[in-house]
Amino acid sequence: MKTNAFLIYILAIGVFLTATSELVVSGILPQIASGVNISLAAAGQLITVYSLSFAIATPLLIMMTSRVNRKSLLVGSLAVFIAGNAMSAFSTNVVTLMVSRMLLGASSGIFLVVSLGIAAKLVPAEMLGRSIGTIILGFSSALILGVPLGIAIADWMNWQAVFLMLGGLSVLVGTGILRLLPTVEGDDPVPFSHQLKQVGSAVILTALFISLFREGGNSVFLTYISPYLQQLLGFGISDVAFLMLALGFIGAFSSQLGGSLVDRWGSSRTLGTCLVIHLLTLALLPLLSFSTLLSVGMIAIMFSALFASGPAIQSFMIQQAPKSANFVLSLNTSVIHLGIAGGAGAGGYLVIGTGTLQHHPWLAASLLTLGLTAAQLSFALSRRKKRDMVIHSEKGPLNATK
Secondary structure (H helix, E strand, O other): OHHHHHHHHHHHHHHHHHHHHHHHHHHOHHHHHHHOOOOHHHHHHHHHHHHHHHHHHHHHHHHHOOOOOHHHHHHHHHHHHHHHHHHHHOOOOHHHHHHHHHHHHHHHHHHHHHHHHHHHHHOOHHHHHHHHHHHHHHHHHHHHHHHHHHHHHHHHOOHHHHHHHHHHHHHHHHHHHHHHOOOOOOOOOOOHHHHHHHHOOHHHHHHHHHHHHHHHHHHHHHOOHHHHHHHHHOOOHHHHHHHHHHHHHHHHHHHHHHHHHHHHHOHHHHHHHHHHHHHHHHHHHHHHOOOHHHHHHHHHHHHHHHHHHHHHHHHHHHHHOHHHHHHHHHHHHHHHHHHHHHHHHHHHHHHHHHOOOOOHHHHHHHHHHHHHHHHHHHHHHHHHHHHHHHHHHHHHHHHHHO
16 A cells, blocks of 8 residues: 555656646746747747647547556656657757647646546545545646746756756656556446547536636636736735745645545535635635735635645546546546636736736636536536436346346
8 A cells, every 4th residue: 555655656746747847838938939049929839739739639649548558658658758858958949849849748648647547546445535636736736846946947057958857857757657556457448439428428528617617717817816916916026926836835735635525525525615615715806905915815715725626526537437537537638728728818808808907806706606507517417327326226136036
């Protein structure tokens, strides 16, 4: 059991590295643009290319490799990730840099999804939430530590050094996986038509809408949180950096707390509670802008609910489609990226139309309301599905005796 717990932490470190490759680019964008002689707007498309590759390639590749040994697939995705980082570091033009971002997006998506699937197989059911929470902690830690460290390394050395370090550390993670991870079989040989049927079930479809609206709401607010803090709450740039670091640590703690709550309360109850708290804090935030202290308190509670709900929604997905968990999780990560892109766009249109960030929390809360509605519907459908299964199992022996 201790070995399995150690492996979960190794996977979390791998997720930290892959997530950093995604998030750090926004922080070092000017250096990259200058390094390959492109405009800042063109460099911004590196983020778009990564997200599209992540969203499109991940479910397709997961589906095509569903029966492949999970250890081999994990190491293979990490090998591509290392190659993508090397290509990024040695790119001298925008074309090779774009290709490298495509490789990084696809390999990072596979590594994340397969890591979550392995966690579900390595630990007993009563520890699933905590294990998922630990892996998601790897992702949130990229925001807390990975991005600031990446920016510091780019300033101290150059932007290429960031990708070289990510690739080098990934070699160590891959070595640990090769030596310690046991053979983990792929998903059961479930026909693709059956996997699509599970994905097309009302429970899974409504659950995917939870992720879409939840991430869309988050993106509306979080994309513009720095100017929100400066313009409406009077924070300076250095104060924003300190507050974001503090909020990141709150998020990291809450991710672990959310995993423990899943094991204690169940995924549905944990997710529903977190969504309600998340929604209420966003709805109240514009009304409290007269007080910096109260506003920061609301934002801190919002971050806690946001990160605590992460393990819950992933666990809920796994529980609803255990035989197609990897495929469902890959679709969920795609939907998450679509939600992030849509929310950022909606937030941009709102600030252009109103000229202020005052109303962004309310737009975010509106999307969270849709997410909460989808959650309640998905939970009800899941309960009905379980009741139907119990009724069928009870009727089976009776019919057999007739």
